[in-house]
Amino acid sequence: MLTVEKLHSAYGRIEVLHGIDLQVKSGEIVTVVGANGAGKTTLLKCLSGTQPVTSGQIDFRGEVITAVPAFKRLERGLAQSPEGRQIFTNLSVEENLRLGAFLFSDDRVDADMQDAFTMFPILKEKRNLMAGGLSGGQQQMLAIARALMGRPHCLLLDEPSMGLAPLLVAQIFEVVESLKARDVTVLLVEQNAFGALKIADRGYVMETGQVTMSGPASELIADPRIREAYLGI
Amino acid sequence: MDALMQFLLSGMTVGAVYALVALGFTIIYNASDVVNFAQGEFVMLGGMTTVFAHAAGLPLPLAAVIAIALTALVGVALNKLAIEPARGAPVVSLIIITIGASIFIRGAAQLVFDKQLHRFPSFSGDEPIRLLGAAILPQSLWVVGGAFAVFFGLWAFFTKTLTGKAVLATANNRLAAQLVGINTGWVMTLSFSLSAAIGALAGVLVTPITLVAYDVGVGLALKGFAAAMLGGMGNPKGALVGGILLGLLEAMTAGYLSSQYKDAVAFIVILAVLFAMPQGLFGAKHTERV
Ligand SMILES: Nc1ncnc2c1ncn2[C@@H]1O[C@H](COP(=O)(O)OP(=O)(O)O)[C@@H](O)[C@H]1O
Ligand SMILES: [Mg+2]
Numbered sequence: 105m106l107t108v109e110k111l112h113s114a115y116g117r118i119e120v121l122h123g124i125d126l127q128v129k130s131g132e133i134v135t136v137v138g139a140n141g142a143g144k145t146t147l148l149k150c151l152s153g154t155q156p157v158t159s160g161q162i163d164f165r166g167e168v169i170t171a172v173p174a175f176k177r178l179e180r181g182l183a184q185s186p187e188g189r190q191i192f193t194n195l196s197v198e199e200n201l202r203l204g205a206f207l208f209s210d211d212r213v214d215a216d217m218q219d220a221f222t223m224f225p226i227l228k229e230k231r232n233l234m235a236g237g238l239s240g241g242q243q244q245m246l247a248i249a250r251a252l253m254g255r256p257h258c259l260l261l262d263e264p265s266m267g268l269a270p271l272l273v274a275q276i277f278e279v280v281e282s283l284k285a286r287d288v289t290v291l292l293v294e295q296n297a298f299g300a301l302k303i304a305d306r307g308y309v310m311e312t313g314q315v316t317m318s319g320p321a322s323e324l325i326a327d328p329r330i331r332e333a334y335l336g337i
Numbered sequence: 338m339d340a341l342m343q344f345l346l347s348g349m350t351v352g353a354v355y356a357l358v359a360l361g362f363t364i365i366y367n368a369s370d371v372v373n374f375a376q377g378e379f380v381m382l383g384g385m386t387t388v389f390a391h392a393a394g395l396p397l398p399l400a401a402v403i404a405i406a407l408t409a410l411v412g413v414a415l416n417k418l419a420i421e422p423a424r425g426a427p428v429v430s431l432i433i434i435t436i437g438a439s440i441f442i443r444g445a446a447q448l449v450f451d452k453q454l455h456r457f458p459s460f461s462g463d464e465p466i467r468l469l470g471a472a473i474l475p476q477s478l479w480v481v482g483g484a485f486a487v488f489f490g491l492w493a494f495f496t497k498t499l500t501g502k503a504v505l506a507t508a509n510n511r512l513a514a515q516l517v518g519i520n521t522g523w524v525m526t527l528s529f530s531l532s533a534a535i536g537a538l539a540g541v542l543v544t545p546i547t548l549v550a551y552d553v554g555v556g557l558a559l560k561g562f563a564a565a566m567l568g569g570m571g572n573p574k575g576a577l578v579g580g581i582l583l584g585l586l587e588a589m590t591a592g593y594l595s596s597q598y599k600d601a602v603a604f605i606v607i608l609a610v611l612f613a614m615p616q617g618l619f620g621a622k623h624t625e626r627v
Contacts, residue, residue: 154512174515183516190513192506203506206499207518254517 111160137297138310152184183256193236204253220249241272297334342471344592350477352584353484357539358561359576368528375439377558379536384549412533459545569620
């Protein structure tokens with residue numbers, strides 16, 4: 105589904121990704137965990153096209169998309185729920201969802217919206233309210249629902265649990281896990297390594313712009329180094 | 338009573354002109370948060386180009402269409418050559434760029450056209466229509482009708498169409514707009530061309546009444562800006578109501594006090610309104626939270 109090879113990226117002259125290799129197979133949930141500042145967000149931004157790549161290659165569903173502009177990547181089936189949610193604050197919840205399906209104008213748009221409301225009933229309740237007035241957890245739900253409206257094959261999720269109460273975190277992770285049943289492949293970036301590894305098939309550990317470990321999530325979660333560094337055990 | 342009616346009618350006419358300029362502000366503002374001070378130049382270009390195309394022998398409707406299309410192109414050029422290269426700069430810098438652009442367009446118009454005052458014939462003659470004891474020019478009805486038509490068009494665009502929502506989304510969060518598949522560069526092109534076309538249409542409608550010269554844009558931009566602020570920047574309803582209110586205020590002041598005071602009184606009222614309601618009469622409250 106998604107293959108990243110020797111990816112480098114920089115802010116100005118400061119390089120923050122030093123050659124990332126990563127693979128996501130169709131149907132998998134893959135997680136990238138790592139401390140704050142490791143470069144996880146930068147990696148996802150490269151994948152969605154909102155951050156320039158200095159060298160390396162991104163393959164998505166058999167095509168090289170490294171140079172494809174951001175707005176054309178969803179068309180190919182790659183969606184991102186970005187860090188900080190980035191919802192349209194001065195548009196209604198429903199308008200946010202409708203814009204998620206900006207590329208489409210068929211009957212499925214309505215069906216997908218009902219689907220989103222089933223997934224997150226609170227969004228249905230607040231459908232006519234300005235999205236900027238939602239709580240943090242509701243905004244996160246909206247960001248995920250909006251990304252799903254674009255009918256992605258692969259969804260990039262950037263720290264969906266950030267800043268949420270434990271109960272909401274559990275709910276969000278449950279939703280991410282349920283995406284498997286919808287044939288959506290997931291690349292999940294998280295500081296909450298434990299929660300992410302629990303629902304993932306495989307994981308990568310990132311430190312200062314490099315992948316330092318990778319493997320099946322069950323092995324990573326049992327690895328003493330990871331338990332010490334990221335799980336606080 | 339007759340005098341009041343007369344002031345109301347002339348206030349409506351002038352107000353409709355301000356409303357048309359203010360409506361032009363809304364699209365670019367909605368797409369980019371930039372208040373485009375070159376908006377008045379679009380009005381001037383619409384009028385001047387029609388004058389010269391008509392003088393060259395083209396029928397008036399064709400000359401008007403050409404003027405609107407050419408002005409739309411100037412709007413696109415303004416975005417491509419001046420605004421887009423400065424993307425990422427603070428909004429204040431972008432606004433200053435539009436002021437620079439307006440000075441440039443004015444200078445170019447003086448060279449390409451001339452420094453004379455011009456007009457072309459009214460669309461439906463110059464025979465005043467009597468209305469409740471007052472008189473109104475048929476062309477005034479064109480101006481008022483044009484303002485309402487543009488208002489309804491824009492209102493429908495922003496509330497009923499996905500493209501209109503894409504414009505709002507682009508202004509609210511450009512990054513997120515790209516992530517849902519919106520070509521934000523194209524949205525900007527569309528916004529500038531639409532704004533410019535609306536400005537040019539205003540120029541076409543008002544030239545038979547107010548006449549046009551290369552330098553009429555500055556005053557119009559200021560009045561349109563005041564009208565948009567009064568009504569609430571970015572809201573078509575605010576632009577329409579703000580424009581007409583401003584026109585009526587000016588007409589009443591000129592009629593009952595003195596025309597010397599009309600600008601001053603209008604601005605005092607605007608300041609008072611903005612003091613009480615900083616977002617204008619119909620402005621959106623900011624609900625952003627981080
Ligand atoms: N917009 C930016 N400009 C300059 N440096 C940045 C910017 N965003 C992130 N960085 C730097 O890049 C590095 C990686 O950041 P980021 O990708 O946000 O990490 P993470 O998402 O893992 O917390 C950090 O050192 C951060 O300071
Ligand atoms: Mg991050």
